[in-house]
Amino acid sequence: MHSNFNGVIKEILEQYPNIDLAEYLADNLQLPMEKAEVLASRIEKQILQKGIGAKEAKTLRLMEKSVEEENRTCSYPVDVLSEKEFEYFIKWLLGELGYEAQPANYVATQYGVDGVAVKDGEKVAVEAIRCPKAHKVTDSIVRIMQEKRGDCQKALVITTATFTDSAKSEAEKAGVELWDVEVLQQKLKQAKERVDLDMQVYFPKYKGTLLDSLLALAETKNFLLEAKADGKYDVNLPGVKYPLLTFQTQNGAVIRCIQRIKYNEPVNEADGEAITAADDEQAYTLVMQYLELFLE
Structure with a gap:
């Protein structure tokens, strides 16, 4: 646990040495700069002070460490957000993209966020997984989603990392939409454009x-x-x-x-x-x- 967490910090510092976290949050989450600075401070404090060495909970094996060199670029690694901050982020992002749901319909889990939303008149089961970018989400999540989607016509799995080939294959067979870290950045851009358009209207x-x-x-x-x-x-x-x-x-x-x-x-x-x-x-x-x- 200790070495994994230190590895995440090292990766962030090496890949994003000049990032202005407050500016990024203000821009992409549409927060006033004062609030963005407070949130950025909390995130940075958590990175430095997060409890290291805590007993790791037993979890299903949803992720496996990737041995491939990461060539993807990400404007900011959202995987370092806290559980609550990640929950707020997912609610905001899906809301801006037209997924309608009451806040109570989203529940924080040990992996990220579960929820049910409505898009274009169809119910969508949502599972958002927060994990380090160097990990890959396995096909286990597709099976779990199939069990949990109930009467939802569609299913969506979001991750701050990537998916294994088997996960992609199983998702295609099951009709489950996957958003990896690259798609997530594209959706962020779309959400920002939508917010900018709303600004022009109001x-x-x-x-x-x-x-x-x-x-x-x-x-x-x-x-x-x-x-x-x-x-x-x-x-x-x-x-x-x-x-x-x-x-x-x-x-x-x-x-x-x-x-x-x-x-x-x-x-x-x-x-x-x-x-x-x-x-x-x-x-x-x-x-x-x-x-x-x-x-x-």
Whole structure:
């Protein structure tokens, strides 16, 4: 266990020495940068402090170590996410790709995530397996999926690694769709493109300044702007009492933006989180990412 975990760390450091983890999470999971930095810190802390030498649980042999040289590239190894973070990631990814399911329909397991979703009117049994990229998932998972899929018309197995040839063969016979690490990266790209498209629908394009862009939110049907004293504006959802965002202007520019929802609860300005960015355009992007969390 100790050597395997150290091997994963070594592989990450060797293959991704210059990765900006917070930037990747903010970009691909559509998180505000402040939250992405917190999540990145948790992941890095876990890599360094994760309990090494803990007694390994007895598990079915779903994975075998690959002896082949890995030639695949991955923008970020999602296999190092914690169980809970991987669960959130899978829910987000499938949701963005049009798989409809209530959060309760996904259950964290010792391997990853189990769930049932609906896509194009058909029920899909989902099994997501989190394991090191150097491993291969065997055909055992196909047999397990067949036993668990019940009345689902389709079945999908996702892994952060690859599949053995026998697993691919059995999956084809059983009608089980497989997403390996390469397909996962392609799906991530599709999800991001879909999120970007949603952004274009919900939000005006950048208007050249942060102030003009924020004021343009009033032109949409999604947000209401309420002018306050001292050059402040509250951004609200129609019919919702508490503001989502407060921004303050001075001399024709925005001098600060405060998130007014924290841990799903409304807060006053003093307790809200400030949105900070290098320039107005980046600040507007962060504002959009934050506000998009509250849209259907």
